[in-house]
Amino acid sequence: MRREGFSLSAVEVAAAPARAWPRLRVQALFRRARGDSPVKRLLIHMALWAACLVAVYPVLRVVTISLRPANKLLTTSLAIIPEDATLTNYIELLVGRAGRPTEFYLWIWNSLLITVTTATVGLLLSATAAYAFSRFRFPGRNAGLIFLLSTQMFPAAMLLLPLFIMIARLNLINSYLGIVIAYSVTAVPFSIWMLKGYYDTIPRDLEEAALIDGASRLGVLWHIIRPLSTPALAIAFLFNFMSSWNEYIVARIILNKREMYTWPLGLWTFTEQYTVLWGKFAAASILVAVPVTLLFLYSSRWLLSGLTLGGVKE
């Protein structure tokens, strides 16, 4: 199940529990030999179908609503494909109406900019520290680790007030800088913690061999650790990207000028007037959700291995 273009290093593959697919195949053969009865298999499939229905239905409803014409928004019909299905909502969102250009691209652009900056800053500030925490025994290390662990336990909501006041006093309300600072509060410690977990899984023998061969510490870092850590950095980037991409509550207090809105804020403006714009909200949701969902599904295995490396490591 390895994919091209994102090849994980052998070390990491050995470390990620969520990736035990090939082994599963072997187990699978074993199980089949024991075999479940047909009735039991049928029941299992039925249960899974029911669960899938529950998982998918709310999402399908959004699709349905996005296809409804404006005069049929309020209906008690439960049909998946509504009668008079239309793409007006999508077109209005993507092209805009005469005299009213669409704001959709602006929201996406803002979100993209803020999210990529946050993820980049998170990596800039955390990449090297994680290695130090993993390899060196320096005074303050344990305190630092416990501190990092506790930041995983107490998310940003605790610090929302002082951060808000700080950002306001520095005149950073309604600026990209302000929101990036607010998001980095969780991104930086999380990245350090996750990357440290990753470095722990790289065998020290590699470095020790290089050191014996006369390489300097910095040389080891550059020639051995850097190439090995690319996949982990990608996972950390993706993680920070995902969490700030979907963020709504913090954005709401820091960005209140319409041209600074990120897409969650923009979408919320649609739902404020239930009757009028509910269809547009649904269409926008689908447009935003499809790429992100695909990205998530594609990378979920690595996201999970990152998570287990960071917080859930045993």
Add this chain to the structure above:
Amino acid sequence: MGALTPPIIIRSLSQVLGFILAIALIILLLEGYAYLLFFRRPRTLAAAVFARSVQVGLAGLLILVTLRFLERIGLITDLVAALRLAPLTTLPERLWAAWAAAVPAPWHFILLGALVLTLEAMIYLTSEPRPSRLGLAYVLILPALLGISLLIAIPFLFEVRLAFSNMAMYTAQNPEFGLRYGIENFVKVFTGPVAKDATFFEVFGRTVLWTVINVSLHITGGLILALLLHRPMRLRGLYRTILILPWAVPSTITAMAWRNEFDYRYGFFNIMLRNLQQFFTDLTAQTQGLPLIYDLFAWLSQAVHPVPWRQDPTWAFISVVMTNVWLGIPFMMVVILGGLQSISQEYYEAAEIDGANKWQQFRHITLPLLRPVLVPATILGTVWTFNRFEVIFLVTQGGPQEKTDILVSSLYKAIFQFYRYGFSAAFALVIFLILLLWSIFYLRITRGLRGVYE
């Protein structure tokens, strides 16, 4: 208004790139400083005097800039005023202003950079390398130290200080600090309303309920689905993908979508309930004359009815729990599935030979071997659920009458709806303390930290 135009793109890009560049420059500067400090030894006495004086001077400037920053955000404003430190803390600023006035626009920046670089180069040239065992560690940690002190340590100190102030909407500009305000704030947390009406203990009780219900349903649901999926069968990959959907779709969207499904007239749940009611009413009409069955349907057609999800506190609470359970199960499912896959098949074969039934196998093999996965997942899940109020915020906004608020959403309201800053800081610290005690307690009894940091 509103469209994305090239000027906007250029302006925003330049803002953001400038920001990233500035951070990279600051990091580089500090790294250069740290490198010279740890890895170079001056060759002669004169070089040592020069190097140390430059380093002390730069460190002094850095401290002054930090103090000025703290003064600016309001953390030490009163201290600076009381100790008359203003001439000192504004020194870097005045130096910079004088420098900028003396040298024309872009050059003041470039020249200053060149000056710093020259100084560092001179220190480098007059020194020799020296080994340093831990130097590298500190050099590597520096960027993170910068980030964390700016993003977490300073805000946290600020929060502690705010808890001892009377800062509120009308005193936002010049709050007073003092022990008596602190005591007042902390007393108010436990005696007064935390947002508008609800008291601390009421909200705390609801938070515990919210956390316990959610986490136990997440784990039960995740465990059941994982056990169902953990077997060879057709469509396994498809099931897995579909079942992850609630986690994969941005939760902002799904939460808003669920919110609308709780609408009294047009929401999915009430449509279903109304249809069911109609169904039972029809059946009642058709079974007239059949004694017991008629009574049953008559009762059902009375009992099943649309529910006021938004107006009734209990139903509102159920609605947020439903949404959050739906959102949270996939994560647990995937985590547990990973755990199941790491359990060797041999245990089950051995158990089967010994004649253990399925339940015994589950109870004595699966559950104990899942422990290493379940314990940390439970800790994280609990803390996340305890803190996660996005769903509540998007689905009910804590309403009706704050009956679905949890601690963190009340905190949010106290800050951004009622502007009770001093009080909110104290409130946040109390929540922090609760979480801290809980995690210490939990880690103690499960020793879940074992292996986490070694």
